[in-house]
Amino acid sequence: MGTFGEATALVARGTDEFGATLDAQWSVGTKLHGGYLLAVLARAARQSGAGERHPHVTAVSGAFVEPPAPGPADVRVEPLRIGRSLAQVRVSLAQEGRVRVESHVTLGVLDDGDPWWTSLPPVELPAEEDCFLAPTDPPGADFAVPLMAVVEERVDPAHLAFAFGAPTRKGEIASWQRLADGSDWDPLSLLVALDPVPPVSFDLGLSGWVPTIQLSAYIRRLPAPGPIRVRLSATDVGGDRMDEVAHVWDSKGRLVAQATQLAAVRLPD
Amino acid sequence: MGTFGEATALVARGTDEFGATLDAQWSVGTKLHGGYLLAVLARAARQSGAGERHPHVTAVSGAFVEPPAPGPADVRVEPLRIGRSLAQVRVSLAQEGRVRVESHVTLGVLDDGDPWWTSLPPVELPAEEDCFLAPTDPPGADFAVPLMAVVEERVDPAHLAFAFGAPTRKGEIASWQRLADGSDWDPLSLLVALDPVPPVSFDLGLSGWVPTIQLSAYIRRLPAPGPIRVRLSATDVGGDRMDEVAHVWDSKGRLVAQATQLAAVRLPD
Numbered sequence: 001m002g003t004f005g006e007a008t009a010l011v012a013r014g015t016d017e018f019g020a021t022l023d024a025q026w027s028v029g030t031k032l033h034g035g036y037l038l039a040v041l042a043r044a045a046r047q048s049g050a051g052e053r054h055p056h057v058t059a060v061s062g063a064f065v066e067p068p069a070p071g072p073a074d075v076r077v078e079p080l081r082i083g084r085s086l087a088q089v090r091v092s093l094a095q096e097g098r099v100r101v102e103s104h105v106t107l108g109v110l111d112d113g114d115p116w117w118t119s120l121p122p123v124e125l126p127a128e129e130d131c132f133l134a135p136t137d138p139p140g141a142d143f144a145v146p147l148m149a150v151v152e153e154r155v156d157p158a159h160l161a162f163a164f165g166a167p168t169r170k171g172e173i174a175s176w177q178r179l180a181d182g183s184d185w186d187p188l189s190l191l192v193a194l195d196p197v198p199p200v201s202f203d204l205g206l207s208g209w210v211p212t213i214q215l216s217a218y219i220r221r222l223p224a225p226g227p228i229r230v231r232l233s234a235t236d237v238g239g240d241r242m243d244e245v246a247h248v249w250d251s252k253g254r255l256v257a258q259a260t261q262l263a264a265v266r267l268p269d
Numbered sequence: 270m271g272t273f274g275e276a277t278a279l280v281a282r283g284t285d286e287f288g289a290t291l292d293a294q295w296s297v298g299t300k301l302h303g304g305y306l307l308a309v310l311a312r313a314a315r316q317s318g319a320g321e322r323h324p325h326v327t328a329v330s331g332a333f334v335e336p337p338a339p340g341p342a343d344v345r346v347e348p349l350r351i352g353r354s355l356a357q358v359r360v361s362l363a364q365e366g367r368v369r370v371e372s373h374v375t376l377g378v379l380d381d382g383d384p385w386w387t388s389l390p391p392v393e394l395p396a397e398e399d400c401f402l403a404p405t406d407p408p409g410a411d412f413a414v415p416l417m418a419v420v421e422e423r424v425d426p427a428h429l430a431f432a433f434g435a436p437t438r439k440g441e442i443a444s445w446q447r448l449a450d451g452s453d454w455d456p457l458s459l460l461v462a463l464d465p466v467p468p469v470s471f472d473l474g475l476s477g478w479v480p481t482i483q484l485s486a487y488i489r490r491l492p493a494p495g496p497i498r499v500r501l502s503a504t505d506v507g508g509d510r511m512d513e514v515a516h517v518w519d520s521k522g523r524l525v526a527q528a529t530q531l532a533a534v535r536l537p538d
Contacts, residue, residue, distance in 0.1 A: 058510070059483045059531050061330035063357050063373035065350045080368055081334045085509075085533075086482065088332050090359075090371065099349055102359065102373065104332035106482055106531070115507035116536050117473055119440050171388050204386055213355065213375055214328045216485030218512060218531045220505055235516075236489055236524045238384035240354075241327070243487060243527060247504070255505045258512060260529050262328050262375070262487045264354075267385050 003181035004189050008040050015049045016077040024070035029143035031067050034212045035195030037101050038062045039188045041091040045105035048077035050087040054107035057187045061104050061216040068100035112222040122249040123174045123231035125156050132157050152178045167205040171234040176227045187219040194246045194259035200234045215261035226251030272450035273458050277309050284318045285346040293339035297466050298412035300336050303481045304464030306370050307331045308457045310360040314374035317346035319356040323376035326456045330373050330485040337369035381491040391518040392443045392500035401426050421447040436474040440503040445496045456488040463515045463528035469503045484530035495520030
């Protein structure tokens with residue numbers, strides 16, 4: 001089983017062009033995980049010319065155009081602006097000449113300072129050992145989640161009622177997360193944590209795949225070592241669309257990342 | 270004073286290329302308003318080939334690269350995928366050959382149905398006539414807000430304590446909004462409402478311009494006629510960055526749009 005670093009490694013083909021090898025281990029069902037894909041794109045931004053003086057990914061918005069397949073992919077970075085305090089680039093991931101994911105990435109410099117102001121305390125969770133380790137083969141699910149072998153996710157048992165056919169319908173799923181390779185979280189791997197599995201639709205009694213249409217992530221500060229707390233919630237579901245809002249706190253209880261996504265969902269008639 | 274439709278009008282130069290004339294009326298201080306700029310880009314997506322079978326803007330993420338100046342601009346649409354239920358395009362706005370704003374836009378079909386599920390009731394506001402009509406020349410501010418002549422914004426007086434030197438520091442500003450031209454809100458003009466003025470930093474005791482770095486907006490359903498309610502809030506301020514989260518409800522009390530943005534903010538030493 002490869003590490004996160006290996007799964008997102010790039011081979012430089014020039015200043016702003018890279019080759020990636022997308023790793024099927026970072027999948028949900030048969031689809032590569034959206035947060036993993038954004039991490040590959042963001043790493044390319046980081047390793048491009050624009051990243052030389054702007055070492056950290058601070059914002060990523062991705063348009064999911066067509067699911068890429070595991071295997072080789074071409075990643076291209078197009079600088080839009082390289083300024084003093086930040087750099088902005090467009091990054092595309094293509095296979096067979098067709099764009100599969102395209103994103104805008106802002107690079108800058110993060111620190112690990114406390115917030116000047118915050119309105120959102122960390123989500124309350126039982127102790128890690130009292131949470132439920134999400135399996136790669138969820139009982140009752142008709143698909144496997146290989147991602148759960150590389151991301152150790154311990155879900156609040158109170159949010160798992162859906163697995164017993166009794167979803168809370170509160171629209172919230174919270175968990176502890178660690179990378180299974182033992183490495184600490186960083187701005188790139190936090191993109192994986194910002195696109196949690198299972199989707200919050202499970203807690204609303206909706207099963208099935210929920211493909212991301214667009215996802216926008218902000219990395220707010222460098223995470224302290226140790227596990228992170230992740231809260232996923234929804235605001236509104238209708239018209240075959242759902243929003244998912246993710247917040248991530250580090251082991252010091254500080255918000256380190258946040259994201260929103262718009263996803264397609266199949267609603268009952 | 271032009272209407273919203275006139276201020277965002279485009280001249281087609283081909284299927285996917287347009288000329289725009291950016292209108293200084295839609296400015297905050299000397300800078301064109303971010304939501305207005307996204308509306309120009311989104312209108313181009315809508316009027317491009319991709320919009321033929323997908324009439325509504327449903328998601329827009331924009332990277333603000335360099336503030337454009339009022340006057341002529343070139344808008345180019347690049348189709349990424351035109352599918353059955355949605356279309357995804359990249360749209361850029363350039364002046365003098367340099368990209369100033371670039372976005373990904375998802376088009377689809379919206380309806381005006383009620384949500385299947387929601388967790389967020391409309392923000393509570395005093396009656397419109399009991400709220401404070403935001404002026405184009407705010408007392409005590411060192412810049413004008415021409416936008417307030419085309420967007421009638423009535424702010425909850427409880428959220429205006431900052432104007433008297435006593436910000437609540439709750440990080441919330443809510444308002445009623447109407448277009449001054451008398452037209453009803455639609456998916457394009459809602460993009461203006463999703464980037465409210467004043468920024469929520471004013472309620473935290475921070476003055477000054479807060480330039481948007483990235484903004485991501487979702488239009489969730491067609492708004493009913495009448496005024497909208499807008500709630501702007503912040504989650505975390507630190508490292509010279511702030512997030513702003515906007516929710517918009519229509520006159521029937523349904524969430525019609527939501528957005529998040531990452532903005533640069535100057536914090537006290």
